[in-house]
Amino acid sequence: MTLISPNTVLANALTNVEDFLAPRIRASKPLRIALVVGTQINGAPHAGTSLVQSMAFATAARLHDRHGLPVEVRFSALDNAPHELATDPASGHRYQRAYAHILGTDGITDLVGSLYRPLFDALSERLDVPYSVETYSEQQATVLFRETWLRVLPRLDAARLWLAPSTGVPHLRVPCPQSCGWAEKYAQRTRVELAGRGLARVSAVCLHHGPYTATVTPTGGGYLDLATLYRNMVKELVALAEPDVLQVMVKGTDWMPGSLLVDGALQAVGLTRGQLPARLFCPMIVAETGAKLSKSLIRSGEAALPAGAEPWMLDTRKWPGTVGQFADRLLKLAGLLLSHPRHFFRSYSAAELSRLMSVPTGSPTT
Numbered sequence: 531m532t533l534i535s536p537n538t539v540l541a542n543a544l545t546n547v548e549d550f551l552a553p554r555i556r557a558s559k560p561l562r563i564a565l566v567v568g569t570q571i572n573g574a575p576h577a578g579t580s581l582v583q584s585m586a587f588a589t590a591a592r593l594h595d596r597h598g599l600p601v602e603v604r605f606s607a608l609d610n611a612p613h614e615l616a617t618d619p620a621s622g623h624r625y626q627r628a629y630a631h632i633l634g635t636d637g638i639t640d641l642v643g644s645l646y647r648p649l650f651d652a653l654s655e656r657l658d659v660p661y662s663v664e665t666y667s668e669q670q671a672t673v674l675f676r677e678t679w680l681r682v683l684p685r686l687d688a689a690r691l692w693l694a695p696s697t698g699v700p701h702l703r704v705p706c707p708q709s710c711g712w713a714e715k716y717a718q719r720t721r722v723e724l725a726g727r728g729l730a731r732v733s734a735v736c737l738h739h740g741p742y743t744a745t746v747t748p749t750g751g752g753y754l755d756l757a758t759l760y761r762n763m764v765k766e767l768v769a770l771a772e773p774d775v776l777q778v779m780v781k782g783t784d785w786m787p788g789s790l791l792v793d794g795a796l797q798a799v800g801l802t803r804g805q806l807p808a809r810l811f812c813p814m815i816v817a818e819t820g821a822k823l824s825k826s827l828i829r830s831g832e833a834a835l836p837a838g839a840e841p842w843m844l845d846t847r848k849w850p851g852t853v854g855q856f857a858d859r860l861l862k863l864a865g866l867l868l869s870h871p872r873h874f875f876r877s878y879s880a881a882e883l884s885r886l887m888s889v890p891t892g893s894p895t896t
């Protein structure tokens with residue numbers, strides 16, 4: 531398999547892809563490394579998602595070999611992704627209900643079990659890298675997450691233009707507690723008030739039930755649904771609170787500019803440059819226009835299926851083979867991309883991905 535990749539400043543500075551973590555490993559001397567990969571649970575995974583997930587496992591295995599430390603993959607299932615949208619006829623405001631509120635805990639467990647676990651099991655088994663799954667609903671309910679949010683709330687003013695540069699108002703949604711689950715998408719009528727140490731009051735207006743107030747404490751209260759950059763700031767603060775574990779946030783390269791804003795927010799609330807979280811940006815799959823391969827744009831008819839794209843790239847359940855074979859091909863590809871920084875820190879067109887994934891694997895673990 532020939533693969534030609536251009537040189538870049540970053541690739542030129544590294545011998546191995548995982549060397550980018552060297553300063554953090556030296557500074558924090560972790561006892562364990564966790565690769566954290568978050569995915570919106572909104573339908574079947576596409577090729578970009580599976581690629582990022584397989585990179586997380588493959589990089590974890592390389593870090594284990596390199597540093598002799600225990601490694602793991604943590605899958606963060608973002609079940610707060612919007613499932614249903616509506617417009618309030620009175621105010622004209624957009625409302626949303628999340629997957630978590632429509633499907634419930636069992637429904638989300640089933641969804642993750644059918645769409646994600648089979649590939650994770652196959653990757654985990656082949657590389658001997660353990661993994662765990664945590665939904666966003668579970669994470670926002672933890673004492674650590676809630677305490678972190680409550681602690682950052684008084685300092686939010688310093689970070690708000692980083693988290694919402696255009697409006698200065700980072701959105702916080704606390705869905706209607708009447709178990710209807712509707713929340714104002716842009717939180718126009720949501721007010722947050724710190725009501726003492728470890729207690730916040732959030733008032734908002736439900737699509738069906740009118741005004742309501744929810745309290746948020748470390749151990750309970752309203753469901754904390756934060757806008758993406760805001761959520762990432764809190765999640766990354768939570769990640770830093772775990773002693774002896776280096777958490778590496780694994781993302782697609784499309785996240786890179788947004789992460790600069792999250793870094794700004796983290797520094798605005800008091801972190802130093804050296805405390806900022808470690809992030810691994812993985813190759814992105816692009817159409818021939820250079821735009822990210824987008825399932826939703828193609829489904830809505832706004833973009834055409836790119837030249838060379840195959841049906842499984844938009845819905846990995848359409849892969850023509852077993853999950854085990856899919857995992858083998860993905861790991862073969864991950865090995866190739868991780869073999870040189872030039873191959874890793876770049877994007878791949880759908881046609882090139884098709885070419886690279888078409889080569890049969892030899893031994894599954896090579």
Ligand SMILES: [Zn+2]
Pocket residue numbers: 706707708710711712736737738739740
């Ligand atoms: Zn309601």
